[in-house]
Amino acid sequence: MIQTERLVQNFCKLVSFDSPSYGERSICDYLTAALQQLGLTVTEDHAAEIIGGNAGNLYAVLPATEGMEGLPPLLFSGHMDTVEPSHGKQAIVHADGTIASDGETVLGADDCAALAAILEALSVIQEQHLPHRTLEILFSAAEETYCIGIGAFDFHKLQAKEAYILDMSGPVGGAAIQAPTILSFRIMVQGKAAHAGFVPEDGIHAIAIAASAISNLRNGRLDAETTRNIGTISGGTQTNIVPESCMVSGEIRSFSHASAMAAWEETQMAFRRAVEQAGAALDMTHTIHVHAYHTPENHPVVKRFEAACRKQGIPCFLRSTMGGSDNNPLSEHGITGIVLATAMNHTHSCTEYTSVSELERISAITVDLMCSEV
Template identity: 25%
Template structure:
């Protein structure tokens, strides 16, 4: 590979604002990769008009040996690229999305192009909504995953060089409580207090947390009311749960249904909306087979790297639940994703690309 070209392309990508809700930037980076893969079969999926998805194949077949996946979107607002554009200082590159995961997308291309004409059937997905739980692209990812044996997610490696074998699943909810407004002094008996009901739910939901088992609950947002002299007629809470055990999510759902059927405040109306979901990613037999091949190659290339279980989710979660052999974090090394101090270790780029190539050669 030509590292100079890689870094020039990385500069182009990093210097474009492409948060998950930035249509122009997302279109630019999508077009960039559409041109890069011009010699492949490229399917452009518009979906919601904001978050396009590319499905790229080396040949027109129904089933694939490998699925590669990565995302174009970042978490940063418009104007971030102008405030802190791509920069190289020594072995470190910085800029919004340089690590998570513009570099991983370019590494994915460097790997893929070597195997375009090989005996391996390869599918590539590049989406633009991963940072908002892949709400738009989830169905398409699942559809292609059902046709795939193995998958590699080119999210970046950890700052210590470790890759990811398992991820917690997560589920996000928005709960809306509709009560009835009334004057708190003159006619409090006529009101139905939405905040009281919401508060009861917060306490009951939070009881499901068990950190010893790795089951977390976080009610991160609560809104309601507009004055202490008025019974609040509306309240909203948003929360998430995370776990390696899918039973945690089933318990959350059962609890929400129980609370809705047995309200604490008489007359309240409750709306439950799921706003994000990723099933747990666990190490299945095919994943273990793939991991063992990585272990062989790591020793050959003298790469110091272990495997981690992490609480964060990625598009790998959608694939593992299907029985696909999937590993994550096979991109280059860096750190501080989602932060202004996000960075990429340039010297890790070629080594990690070589590692993935050598693993794929073992399947030829």
């Protein structure tokens, strides 16, 4: 059913495009033409203008075949951008079926494996005239930068209330049913400069204040579902000047949105106390990048996936992930989905790789999901 040679060639072609976040124009054009050739109605939104990129999100629809119109639509999603270093990446197919880059760039299986699998699945159902429900395809821009691209999408366009997001590492057959709220923050402590040798008592040491606040915070794993990390701290200008300012940045992740916000409040309180005691000033900002979701194991979107894995003889396993994906904003807009492992390994590194057999597996599962009658 799966045309392996076509699948691999298409994957390698997709990898060859330079498609960093905010620079997906060439791969977007290629995908537009490919989807149109497969008979889908394709539109590109205006996300590029909103996020400052050169390509928007691609949305495509394939109407249901006769007799399948009564089944609810399904959404299949992947993202067009890759992390750096990505310029000039090429896929090298080895004799054992492993596919990797030359080691100087990422491969881009994250998320070109998803794009290739979805295109292959659509090709198969068209060639074989397989019955299918209405299928919606969403290829997003700038996913790697905290899902900025899909955040600019008009979710009212979507008919589907269930989704499969192809965007997770690990063996095909895995699926994430839970992911966290991700919140990043920046805190500026404003002290007072003074000569550190002559009149240090006239200064207010911003770095020391920040260090005091941090020392009163737990970092790492706060509980079974929440983490906090102070990631950077910078301040001062010279060794003989009491540091006037200090910038601290970090992030909080939690499977409970309420717990994430509570950890942020605790962070603010620690800095407020330290600043007030020292007579300094404080400026704090935070950004909630994605909201937590949890898809029940008995939901149809999960059961359908388990059935597809059984049909293909692939072990199925469900798990939680501390990473975000486009499923987070989809969930926030009332669409229930899971994130599928998608023939990608060692992602976000120059040792990233995939394999022909795993590309075949995720493509076959995608065909079964698209043609499912349950």
